[in-house]
Amino acid sequence: MSKPVLLTVDDDPEVLNAVERDLRHHFRTDYRVVKASSGAQALDAVRQLKQRGAHVALFLVDERMPQMTGTQFLREAIKLYPDARRVLLTAYADTDTAIAAINEIGLDHYLLKPWEPPSTRLYPVLEDLLSDWFARARTSFDGIRVAGNSLSPASYAVKDFLASNQVPYQWLDMENDATVRELLSGASGGAARLPVVFFPDGTTLVQPTPRELAEKIGMQTQARKPFYDLIVIGGGPAGLAAAVYGASEGLRTILVERSAPGGQAGTSSNIENYLGFPGGVTGADLARRAAAQARRFGAEIITAQEALSIRREDPYRKVVLSDGAELTGYAVLISPGMEVRQLEAEGLSDLLGAGVYYGAALTEAATVRGKDVIIVGGANSAGQAAMFFSRHARKVMILVRGPQLSAGMSRYLVDRIAETPNVEVVVNTSVAGARGDGRLEVVTVVDTASGQRRELQAAAMFIFIGTAPRTSLCEGIVMRDDKGFVLTGRDVMSGGRPPAGWTAARDPYLFETSVPGIFCAGDARHGSGKRVAAAVGEGSATVSMIHQYLQTV
Ligand SMILES: Cc1cc2nc3c(=O)[nH]c(=O)nc-3n(C[C@H](O)[C@H](O)[C@H](O)COP(=O)(O)OP(=O)(O)OC[C@H]3O[C@@H](n4cnc5c(N)ncnc54)[C@H](O)[C@@H]3O)c2cc1C
Numbered sequence: 420m421s422k423p424v425l426l427t428v429d430d431d432p433e434v435l436n437a438v439e440r441d442l443r444h445h446f447r448t449d450y451r452v453v454k455a456s457s458g459a460q461a462l463d464a465v466r467q468l469k470q471r472g473a474h475v476a477l478f479l480v481d482e483r484m485p486q487m488t489g490t491q492f493l494r495e496a497i498k499l500y501p502d503a504r505r506v507l508l509t510a511y512a513d514t515d516t517a518i519a520a521i522n523e524i525g526l527d528h529y530l531l532k533p534w535e536p537p538s539t540r541l542y543p544v545l546e547d548l549l550s551d552w553f554a555r556a557r558t559s560f561d562g563i564r565v566a567g568n569s570l571s572p573a574s575y576a577v578k579d580f581l582a583s584n585q586v587p588y589q590w591l592d593m594e595n596d597a598t599v600r601e602l603l604s605g606a607s608g609g610a611a612r613l614p615v616v617f618f619p620d621g622t623t624l625v626q627p628t629p630r631e632l633a634e635k636i637g638m639q640t641q642a643r644k645p646f647y648d649l650i651v652i653g654g655g656p657a658g659l660a661a662a663v664y665g666a667s668e669g670l671r672t673i674l675v676e677r678s679a680p681g682g683q684a685g686t687s688s689n690i691e692n693y694l695g696f697p698g699g700v701t702g703a704d705l706a707r708r709a710a711a712q713a714r715r716f717g718a719e720i721i722t723a724q725e726a727l728s729i730r731r732e733d734p735y736r737k738v739v740l741s742d743g744a745e746l747t748g749y750a751v752l753i754s755p756g757m758e759v760r761q762l763e764a765e766g767l768s769d770l771l772g773a774g775v776y777y778g779a780a781l782t783e784a785a786t787v788r789g790k791d792v793i794i795v796g797g798a799n800s801a802g803q804a805a806m807f808f809s810r811h812a813r814k815v816m817i818l819v820r821g822p823q824l825s826a827g828m829s830r831y832l833v834d835r836i837a838e839t840p841n842v843e844v845v846v847n848t849s850v851a852g853a854r855g856d857g858r859l860e861v862v863t864v865v866d867t868a869s870g871q872r873r874e875l876q877a878a879a880m881f882i883f884i885g886t887a888p889r890t891s892l893c894e895g896i897v898m899r900d901d902k903g904f905v906l907t908g909r910d911v912m913s914g915g916r917p918p919a920g921w922t923a924a925r926d927p928y929l930f931e932t933s934v935p936g937i938f939c940a941g942d943a944r945h946g947s948g949k950r951v952a953a954a955v956g957e958g959s960a961t962v963s964m965i966h967q968y969l970q971t972v
Pocket residue numbers: 652653654655656657658675676677678679680681682683684685686687688689690691692693724725726727754755756757758779799800801803889892940941942943948949950951952954
C-alpha cells in the first residue's frame with residue numbers, strides 16, 4: 420500500500436511552506452505530505468487522490484482563506500474521505516468558528532498559529548490523531564477475513580467480538596458474492612456452519628468461540644504470573660482506571676475481561692462529557708487508549724475470560740475463571756458494570772443478531788444504509804445511537820414509552836435530535852413484537868395510551884431499555900442491595916458495626932465491600948455515579964485504598 424497522505428492547505432505561501440516543512444520533518448517515513456494553496460486546488464487534489472485509490476489520513480487546513488474557508492473545504496473533502504482526521508489552523512479570533520466546526524463537521528482539533536515549537540505544539544496532537552485514524556482505517560488489507568451471512572447471529576457475534584476488540588477485519592457476505600460462496604464451500608467442508616474466519620497465515624476457524632478467536636489473534640487469555648497484588652474484574656472505565664493506577668504504582672495487576680476492554684463506554688459512538696475532549700471521544704478510542712496505557716505500565720489484560728466467582732482464603736483472594744483457571748492475589752476489585760435489560764416481545768429472540776440488537780451495534784452501520792431504523796429507549800445511550808445511525812440510515816425512529824424524550828436524556832442530545840431532520844421521536848409507544856424472514860422486517864408497536872397497535876417497517880432495531888448490575892459472581896461472598904448493586908463503605912455497616920465475617924480491626928474503606936480486600940467501583944456499586952468520569956474516578960481512587968489494605972496483609 421502506498422503511504423497515506425497528509426494534506427495541508429493555506430493561501431499564505433510562507434505558512435504553507437512552514438507547515439509542509441514541519442510535517443515532512445516528522446512524518447515523512449510513514450506519510451506523504453501534499454500541499455495546496457487554496458481550497459479549490461486542494462479539492463481537485465482530493466478528487467485525484469480518491470480516483471487513484473490513495474488514502475488520506477489528515478487534513479490540516481487554514482481557516483482563513485479568501486475564496487473558501489477551511490471549514491467550507493473540510494465540509495466537501497470529508498465527503499470523499501470521511502475517516503480522515505480534520506484539523507484547522509486558526510488565529511485567536513477564529514476560536515468561535517473552530518468550536519462551531521466541532522459540532523458541524525466533526526472537527527478533531529484546532530491549532531493556534533504559530534505552533535512553535537512543533538515538538539510540543541504540533542507533533543503530539545497530530546500523532547494522536549493519526550494513531551486514531553490508523554486504528555480505524557479500513558485500507559486495502561490482507562488481514563483477517565470473516566465470511567458468512569449477514570442474517571446469521573453467529574456471524575454477527577464474530578464481527579462484534581473483533582470490532583469491539585478493535586481487530587481490523589474484512590467482511591465477506593456470501594449473500595452478495597458468488598466467489599465468497601465458493602470460498603466457503605471449500606473452507607467449511609460444505610457444511611452450513613458460518614461464519615468462517617480466514618487468517619493471513621492460511622488457517623481458518625469455523626464458527627469460532629470468542630476464546631478461540633482471541634487465542635488465534637494472539638490476545639492474552641491466560642494469566643502469566645502465579646500471584647497478583649490486585650485482580651480487577653471487568654475492563655470498563657472503572658476497571659481500566661484501576662489497572663492504570665495500580666500498575667503505574669507498582670502493583671502486580673491483572674484485569675479480567677469477558678468480552679472487550681471498554682465496557683458500556685466502549686459501545687458509545689461519542690462521549691461528549693468526558694473531561695478534556697471538547698469534540699467528544701468515541702468509546703472505542705477511549706478504550707483503546709486506556710488499555711494501551713494499562714499495558715504500558717505492566718498490567719496484564721486477559722480477554723474472553725469471565726470471572727465466575729470469588730473465594731476468600733485469608734489472606735488470599737481467589738477468582739475462578741470460565742475456563743476453570745484460578746487467579747490468586749491479595750486484593751480484588753469488582754468492576755463488572757451493568758448488563759442490558761432484555762425486552763420481552765413476541766418474536767424478538769429469534770431475530771437477535773439478525774436485525775435486533777441490544778445496545779448500539781455500530782458494526783451494523785453499513786447494513787442499515789438508506790434504510791429505516793428503530794431505537795427503543797429514551798435515555799442518553801438511545802439518543803447517542805439515534806444520532807449515530809442518523810448518519811447512515813434513511814430514517815431513525817426513537818420509540819419512548821413516556822410522553823416525551825427529555826425526562827431521561829441530557830439537554831444537548833434532546834436539542835441535537837430535534838435539529839436532525841431524519842430522526843423522529845415516537846412517544847407513548849412500546850414494542851409488542853417483531854417479525855421477518857430470517858431478518859427483522861416489521862416491528863409491531865402499541866400506543867401506551869390508547870392500546871392501539873400498528874406496524875413499522877424497519878431494517879434494524881437497537882434496544883436501550885435500561886440495565887442491571889452484572890454481579891452474579893458476588894453471590895454468597897459480598898453484600899448487595901435488593902437490585903444487585905454491591906454495597907461498600909458505610910453501606911455495609913449496620914448500627915455502626917461492621918458486617919458479620921469482617922475481620923479487620925477497622926471499618927471498611929469507602930469502596931471496600933463487606934469482605935476486607937474486596938473492593939467495588941463503577942456502575943455495579945450501590946450509589947455510584949453511572950457515568951464514565953465517575954467510574955474512572957472510583958476505579959482510580961480505589962487504588963489508594965488498596966495500597967492501605969496491602970500494608971496490613
Ligand atoms: C451506549 C452508552 C453510551 C453511554 N454514554 C455515556 C456518555 O456519553 N457519558 C457518560 O458519562 N456515560 C455514558 N454511558 C455510561 C457509562 O458508559 C458507564 O457509566 C460506564 O461505562 C461504567 O463503567 P464501569 O467500568 O463501571 O462498567 P462497564 O462500562 O459496564 O464495564 C464493565 C466491564 O466488565 C466486564 N465484565 C462484567 N462481568 C464480568 C465478569 N464476571 N468477568 C469479566 N468481565 C466482566 C464487562 O464485559 C464490561 O466490559 C454510556 C453507556 C452506554 C451503554
